Amino acid sequence: MMVLSLITSVLFMCFQMPDNRRHHESCVLVKHTFADPDDSLEIINLVECQSPNGLTNWFSSDIKKSVCTSKQCKMLNVRLFWDGVGNYHHLELIDNEPLTKTDHTEFNADDYDKLNSILSDSLSVFRDLQMEDLVIEKRSDVDGVSGATSKSLTDYVVRDAVYTCYTLWHTVYGTSKNNIHALLKQRVDKDYLRKLFDRNDPVTDIWALNTMISNPEYAAPFFDKLIVKIASGNDITSSLALRAISPRNLNSEALQKKLANQISKADDLKKLDIIWKLNDCPVVYDAVIMQLLHDYQKGIITPAALQYVYKMISGKNMLNPDIAKKLQEFRTDKNRYIRDITDKLLITTEAKNQRQPRRTD
Amino acid sequence: MERRKFINTAIFGAILPFSESVAESTPAKENGLAEPGRNIPIAGDYDVIVCGAGPAGIAAAIEAGRNGAKTLLIEVHGCLGGVWTAGNLTWILDNQNKSGLINEIKRDLAKLAGAGTVDSGSSYSFDAEVMKVILEAYCVESNVDVRLHTRVVSTAVKNGRLTHVLTESKSGREAWASKIFVDCSGDGDLAMQAGCKYEYGGPEGEGQPLSLLALVTGVNYDEIKPFVRDADDSKLRSPSKKRLEAEIIRSGVKPSYSLPGLYPIRKDLFMMMANHEYGYVGFDAKQISIATIRARAEVHQIVNGLRSLGGHWQHLRIVSTAEQIGVRESRRIHGLYTVTANDIIEGVRHKDAVCRVTFGVDVHSVKKDDENKKVYNRGVKAIPYDIPIRALIAKDVKALMMAGRCISGDFIAHSSYRVTGNAVVMGEAAGRVAAIAAVSGRLPQEVDWAEVKWTL
Numbered sequence: 001m002m003v004l005s006l007i008t009s010v011l012f013m014c015f016q017m018p019d020n021r022r023h024h025e026s027c028v029l030v031k032h033t034f035a036d037p038d039d040s041l042e043i044i045n046l047v048e049c050q051s052p053n054g055l056t057n058w059f060s061s062d063i064k065k066s067v068c069t070s071k072q073c074k075m076l077n078v079r080l081f082w083d084g085v086g087n088y089h090h091l092e093l094i095d096n097e098p099l100t101k102t103d104h105t106e107f108n109a110d111d112y113d114k115l116n117s118i119l120s121d122s123l124s125v126f127r128d129l130q131m132e133d134l135v136i137e138k139r140s141d142v143d144g145v146s147g148a149t150s151k152s153l154t155d156y157v158v159r160d161a162v163y164t165c166y167t168l169w170h171t172v173y174g175t176s177k178n179n180i181h182a183l184l185k186q187r188v189d190k191d192y193l194r195k196l197f198d199r200n201d202p203v204t205d206i207w208a209l210n211t212m213i214s215n216p217e218y219a220a221p222f223f224d225k226l227i228v229k230i231a232s233g234n235d236i237t238s239s240l241a242l243r244a245i246s247p248r249n250l251n252s253e254a255l256q257k258k259l260a261n262q263i264s265k266a267d268d269l270k271k272l273d274i275i276w277k278l279n280d281c282p283v284v285y286d287a288v289i290m291q292l293l294h295d296y297q298k299g300i301i302t303p304a305a306l307q308y309v310y311k312m313i314s315g316k317n318m319l320n321p322d323i324a325k326k327l328q329e330f331r332t333d334k335n336r337y338i339r340d341i342t343d344k345l346l347i348t349t350e351a352k353n354q355r356q357p358r359r360t361d
Numbered sequence: 362m363e364r365r366k367f368i369n370t371a372i373f374g375a376i377l378p379f380s381e382s383v384a385e386s387t388p389a390k391e392n393g394l395a396e397p398g399r400n401i402p403i404a405g406d407y408d409v410i411v412c413g414a415g416p417a418g419i420a421a422a423i424e425a426g427r428n429g430a431k432t433l434l435i436e437v438h439g440c441l442g443g444v445w446t447a448g449n450l451t452w453i454l455d456n457q458n459k460s461g462l463i464n465e466i467k468r469d470l471a472k473l474a475g476a477g478t479v480d481s482g483s484s485y486s487f488d489a490e491v492m493k494v495i496l497e498a499y500c501v502e503s504n505v506d507v508r509l510h511t512r513v514v515s516t517a518v519k520n521g522r523l524t525h526v527l528t529e530s531k532s533g534r535e536a537w538a539s540k541i542f543v544d545c546s547g548d549g550d551l552a553m554q555a556g557c558k559y560e561y562g563g564p565e566g567e568g569q570p571l572s573l574l575a576l577v578t579g580v581n582y583d584e585i586k587p588f589v590r591d592a593d594d595s596k597l598r599s600p601s602k603k604r605l606e607a608e609i610i611r612s613g614v615k616p617s618y619s620l621p622g623l624y625p626i627r628k629d630l631f632m633m634m635a636n637h638e639y640g641y642v643g644f645d646a647k648q649i650s651i652a653t654i655r656a657r658a659e660v661h662q663i664v665n666g667l668r669s670l671g672g673h674w675q676h677l678r679i680v681s682t683a684e685q686i687g688v689r690e691s692r693r694i695h696g697l698y699t700v701t702a703n704d705i706i707e708g709v710r711h712k713d714a715v716c717r718v719t720f721g722v723d724v725h726s727v728k729k730d731d732e733n734k735k736v737y738n739r740g741v742k743a744i745p746y747d748i749p750i751r752a753l754i755a756k757d758v759k760a761l762m763m764a765g766r767c768i769s770g771d772f773i774a775h776s777s778y779r780v781t782g783n784a785v786v787m788g789e790a791a792g793r794v795a796a797i798a799a800v801s802g803r804l805p806q807e808v809d810w811a812e813v814k815w816t817l
């Protein structure tokens with residue numbers, strides 16, 4: 001396990017935050033120590049800035065590494081920062097020692113910007129590249145991996161510093177990120193997730209929502225919050241919130257109605273997603289069906305969407321007099337398609353109901 | 362190597378000049394043949410008739426049907442889907458963040474194990490056979506009458522308004538009446554027949570090359586990954602294509618397209634795009650016949666060549682070559698608005714926007730010489746831009762709309778909006794407007810955009 005040799009110690013109270021932080025409250029600095037999976041003799045220190053409510057403001061780690069084996073290159077000496085849920089934030093030079101390239105020239109401002117954008121991209125090309133993909137020619141004076149940048153990579157890396165980019169990217173998204181996630185995972189419970197949501201920060205939300213998607217048991221108590229996020233207008237959080245709602249959790253009329261209420265606030269893409277979510281529920285309550293039928297009449301959902309509503313109507317729903325009446329109305333809808341699909345629905349459910357043995361009182 | 366070359370030349374070498382010469386030798390007829398006048402039966406009367414069942418046409422027909430229009434979809438091939446199926450193009454570009462039918466399609470493909478299983482990045486790959494059956498099911502569900510194996514060959518226009526299309530099929534010549542028509546033929550056949558003016562090609566009138574797509578199997582993704590245009594590869598600007606070209610050349614074949622690609626669907630199924638037929642016009646039957654025969658021979662040569670290399674290629678086989686050669690561009694019918702390169706540069710927005718295009722400019726060189734000289738984006742940096750409904754309404758003939766490849770745009774803009782993710786959305790918008798117009802007895806340009814309730 002990643003956190004096997006985790007040692008945690010409180011360093012000191014901190015009132016001074018690094019530049020550009022999002023959460024500017026004071027915090028306690030906590031130092032966590034991990035074994036380096038690549039080198040059992042090495043340890044990795046991770047500093048956490050923990051706010052009084054137990055949430056993390058940021059993490060940082062000092063990286064001192066060699067980027068070539070010829071001993072002619074300078075060591076990498078930087079401090080990396082992540083936000084409180086493990087997203088890369090920025091890097092700082094330690095003791096103002098600049099980063100250098102294979103020819104020993106120093107990084108300029110554009111190079112730092114480029115490096116920062118590479119490190120901000122979790123899906124960067126480095127994700128699936130091996131060291132040997134990075135360079136095209138070996139030089140005798142420096143290690144092979146520090147040679148000329150492969151042509152297809154030139155646009156994506158800091159030229160002549162490809163190994164620096166590679167090493168830092170894999171630190172940001174490899175060992176260190178795993179350590180951070182392992183730490184946070186241990187803390188996840190209802191209270192922790194609630195505090196995260198209370199931050200009202202889309203970045204934190206994404207982390208909390210992904211946690212719920214992979215652990216559906218955490219989602220149920222947050223139903224109200226999830227529902228609000230569906231119509232938040234933020235495409236990512238809204239999609240994740242909908243994914244976090246398991247159809248199995250939609251097990252009461254009230255919950256289903258709450259979800260269905262979001263349809264009028266959602267865009268067309270989400271409207272269909274909400275209807276598909278309801279479609280996956282083992283039972284859809286009569287009141288919800290009625291609401292969706294009304295939504296069609298009010299022009300809130302399209303005929304295409306109504307067709308999916310019909311797919312969730314069971315024989316039992318049809319016995320509801322209000323639903324039956326509404327469907328009779330739709331038989332004379334001005335849209336011929338609606339008339340046709342309503343007829344088909346009525347005929348097939350009638351046939352199904354007839355096939356079922358009648359109960360005699 | 363020599364033996365490989367010999368086998369390929371022995372079988373295919375002869376075909377190329379032969380096909381060319383057969384076509385070239387056809388004498389041009391000086392005098393026409395007068396066809397006796399005849400009464401054509403009216404085979405049907407519709408609210409909306411859609412010509413062509415490619416990505417744009419199926420969307421137009423289904424949406425028209427769902428909006429209450431009695432709808433007919435006419436398609437010359439034996440399946441629905443156009444380039445997606447008859448064309449073997451199993452790769453949907455610009456498909457994200459778009460609402461509507463495209464999401465239904467993706468959902469149902471996934472349900473029926475028809476979605477690609479190799480990570481293809483933002484492109485969506487799929488199994489063409491599953492696509493065919495899904496599209497048919499949608500048409501049945503939305504009450505769209507489908508006429509396969511039927512070609513639109515002529516039109517009747519009265520007082521500037523299109524009133525009928527005429528078709529040819531096994532059933533002979535038939536006439537079909539409709540209130541509104543949507544040309545989704547890709548080539549703008551219907552609009553041209555009705556008398557609409559159109560543009561073709563770039564400033565010098567040259568069009569982009571045609572490509573015959575093939576589905577191939579017998580290789581394993583994990584073994585040939587360096588040659589596959591997958592998600593990782595796309596981030597590096599697809600070096601896989603140059604590697605594949607080198608591999609094809611190693612086998613003794615020089616592909617006519619210098620950026621051949623293997624596009625993954627499943628670990629053992631790929632779409633291959635490896636040839637360019639330059640200088641052929643997609644709406645000239647003689648020219649596409651020549652191009653198709655040349656292209657098919659070349660595709661087989663390439664696959665035979667790769668297979669002869671042995672190793673991970675030793676079992677490479679063609680599942681099918683496309684029935685329809687891929688035609689990148691054809692007639693661009695004049696509409697009430699013309700989408701231009703400038704729209705792309707400025708990222709133009711419209712109140713009556715049907716579609717926001719995010720795919721960049723992608724001009725495949727119009728001549729072989731340009732392949733290494735001209736960049737595919739022609740120096741145009743694309744900002745996501747809107748296509749307004751007006752670009753889908755014909756200017757010269759009333760009651761006619763267009764969707765997909767043949768809408769009103771210039772050469773550069775077309776090379777960006779033509780991809781199928783956009784074609785579907787355009788088709789849907791045209792279908793909805795056509796249905797509203799038809800059912801309410803108006804022309805498409807008389808329908809107030811607010812009434813369409815369209816969301817991007």
Ligand SMILES: Cc1cc2nc3c(=O)[nH]c(=O)nc-3n(C[C@H](O)[C@H](O)[C@H](O)COP(=O)(O)OP(=O)(O)OC[C@H]3O[C@@H](n4cnc5c(N)ncnc54)[C@H](O)[C@@H]3O)c2cc1C
Pocket residue numbers: 412413414415416417418435436437438442443444445447450452453454455511512513514545546547548550551571572573574634686687688689764765766767779780781782784
């Ligand atoms: C080689 C190639 C590669 C491409 N790569 C991609 C890609 O990777 N991803 C992507 O999304 N797009 C790609 N495109 C672009 C895209 O495929 C087209 O622009 C797309 O076909 C547009 O859809 P459409 O419905 O307008 O036309 P089409 O798919 O061409 O459909 C037109 C339909 O109309 C039918 N038809 C034509 N004339 C008549 C007639 N007279 N009567 C009856 N029926 C008729 C045809 O048989 C066809 O079914 C590629 C195109 C080509 C050629």
